[in-house]
Amino acid sequence: MTEAAARHPLDPDAVRDTKATAVLALGIVALLTGPLIGGVVPATIALLLAREVRPELRAARGYLIGTDRLRAGTSLAWAGLILAAAAAVTALIVGILDLTSATNGQDFAPTVD
Numbered sequence: 358m359t360e361a362a363a364r365h366p367l368d369p370d371a372v373r374d375t376k377a378t379a380v381l382a383l384g385i386v387a388l389l390t391g392p393l394i395g396g397v398v399p400a401t402i403a404l405l406l407a408r409e410v411r412p413e414l415r416a417a418r419g420y421l422i423g424t425d426r427l428r429a430g431t432s433l434a435w436a437g438l439i440l441a442a443a444a445a446v447t448a449l450i451v452g453i454l455d456l457t458s459a460t461n462g463q464d465f466a467p468t469v470d
Contacts, residue, residue: 369420376410377423379403380430387437392444396437403434 383403390396407427414421 371420371422374410374414374417374421374423374427376406377414377426377430380407380410381426381433382430384430384433384437388433388440389437391437391440394441394444394448396441400434400437400441403430407431407434 380403383399383406387396387400387403390399407430410423410427414424414427
C-alpha cells in the first residue's frame with residue numbers, strides 16, 4: 358500500500374517546502390557565480406539551510422515535499438564551491454607565475470656604467 362493510499366481522506370494535501378526551493382535557487386546562484394569566487398556565499402547559505410530542511414522534511418512524514426529540490430540544490434551548491442576553489446587556485450597560480458616572470462636586476466642597458 359502506498360503512502361498516499363494509506364492516508365485518511367481528511368488528511369491535508371502535501372505541500373512543497375519553500376526552504377527546499379530556496380536551497381535550489383541558492384544552489385543555482387552558487388553554480389553561476391562560482392567561477393567568479395562569489396559563489397561561496399550563496400553556496401554556504403544553501404548548505405546551511407539544507408542542513409535545517411532535511412530533518413523538517415523527514416518529520417513531516419510526506420506532508421512536505423521537496424526532497425528532489427533539496428538534493429539538487431545541495432549538489433549545485435557543492436559544485437559552486439568547487440568552481441570557486443578552482444578559480445581561487447587558478448588565480449593564485451597565475452599570480453605566482455606573473456611574479457616569477459618579472460625581470461629582476463638591471464633596468465638599464467648593459468653598456469651604461
